[in-house]
Amino acid sequence: MDSLRILDVLPFLVALFFAVTGLFQWLWNITMPDVFNLKKITFWQALRLLLIAGILFGGARFPGR
Template identity: 40%
Template sequence: MKKLFKSKIRFVVIPIVALAFVFLVGYVVMTLWNYTLPALLGVKTITLWQAMALFFLCKILFGFGGSGPKKGRSHWKGGRAMHGAFDQMDEADKSRFGAYMRWKSCGWNDTADTSEEKEDR
């Protein structure tokens, strides 16, 4: 397989495979449309060319799927970096950070307060 991608034949094989893939996807879209929607909604059946155009329209409108995580990274890019920064803090910094986060949450986490703090209020 490696040899195929290094030879000049790739300029013939890859476009043929890509074209076959486009026609296969168009056929699948056409079959699914013609099987479900006319019976369900009463719409007309579509041709193969209309199905391929519909597929490309959906790809343009909804994207080509290139926004996922790359090389094992998660969607939460800063999560590991923040975790490492929190581990390097001393106890005073951690308590200040915790107080700041409790203040930012508008007091929603009152269960973390000690009984002395509740009495002072």
């Protein structure tokens, strides 16, 4: 039963992950080039920036700690 629930939620989580990355890319590309004279970024660069920010500011959480 629990694995069925995970499989039901997984597509939503994947879609949410890509939507957040796309939103981050869009916000970066409409703000940073004008304000700080930076280049526009691609979707994959936005994904990497989100992962780095998650590691630096969210901390790495390991099971059992």
